[in-house]
Amino acid sequence: MRRWGTALAAMALAGGALAATAGTAGAVTPTAAKAATACETGWGSGEKTAAPAGHAPLENIRTGRHACYDRIVFDVKGATAADRVGYRVEYVDALHQDGSGEEIPVSGGAILDIHVSAPSYDPGTGGESYPGRARKPLPGVDIDGYQTFRDTRFGASFEGETQVGLGVRARLPFRVFQTDGHVVVDVAHSWNAVR
Template sequence: MRRWGTALAAMALAGAGLATTMGTAHAATKPSAAAACATGWGSGVKSAQPAAHKPLKNIKTSRHACFDRMVFDIKGGTAASKTGYRVGYVDHLYQDGSGDEIPVGGGAVLEVRVAAPSYDPQTGAESYPGRARKPLPGVNLTGYKTFKDTRFGSSFEGDTQVGLGVRAKLPFRVFQSGGQVIVDVAHSWNAVR
């Protein structure tokens, strides 16, 4: 009788251990919030050559689960007519043309240059109302996790320059979709929500 009791106890313990191991294995394969936000974007300079210089129509921002987004709307832009850009971290933002320093709030400054002037190259008429050294018109960053400040640099020789103040030097990506240049900055390096 004693052998059966010992054998049953041993089987019960082994079963409990197996159940615990299976539960741990299941938990390890379940995607975590960090995996859902993985970026791998890096923080190095990103750029593309322009196919055309079309006027800048608008700049807007939005919040997402893993990143904050800035979108440059290009008037008449299409998937076929790519807009050039150069985006990278700088120690200080210096205005194109004058060379004057523009203070930008935040722990790091991302300089965004888009090959789309704030005026129509054909007529000279203003297409975007940005003013040097001022925050971007219509952009409110209240409640953003990563974005802290925006400053319009200038529109000089066919390019528009914007300073984007972010919480810290974080990974970012740049891509184009139709007539837009899109800049996403992750909320953190491991991108946990």
């Protein structure tokens, strides 16, 4: 009887070990899943532009973190696919305020100078549509903990355009695209194709 009990105990232990091994054999660890995620980075780091079709007012600026990039979004009130928002985005050695030419300090290893063809005021009424202040961080934007973004600075709203300085970790690939009412700038976390 004693042998039979020992044999059953041994079989139970072996079965438990087998079940544990089978349960982890097909599982993907978070590290393995992270390493397997492909990130598009073929955007380059050269200047990107689009001609404006109108000058609707800037309503908001917000940011977001994604698996492969950090994102800044310019919400433009009333802009549509037919009434496109113009932009010019490029890396610069220093951010110089539109109009005055004064240098605005921006933290980070590289600076993106972003111009969006949307003033921070309503062209019809002259009333403020976005509360940005020259040289100050963007109101309501918190980039603590972002992998790529380091600083944001409002430059100016001058001659129908709004200027923002975006400090990033290094000169990294970025893309710019539009959807109805939005200009989106994504800055990759790295030049590598896999994160």
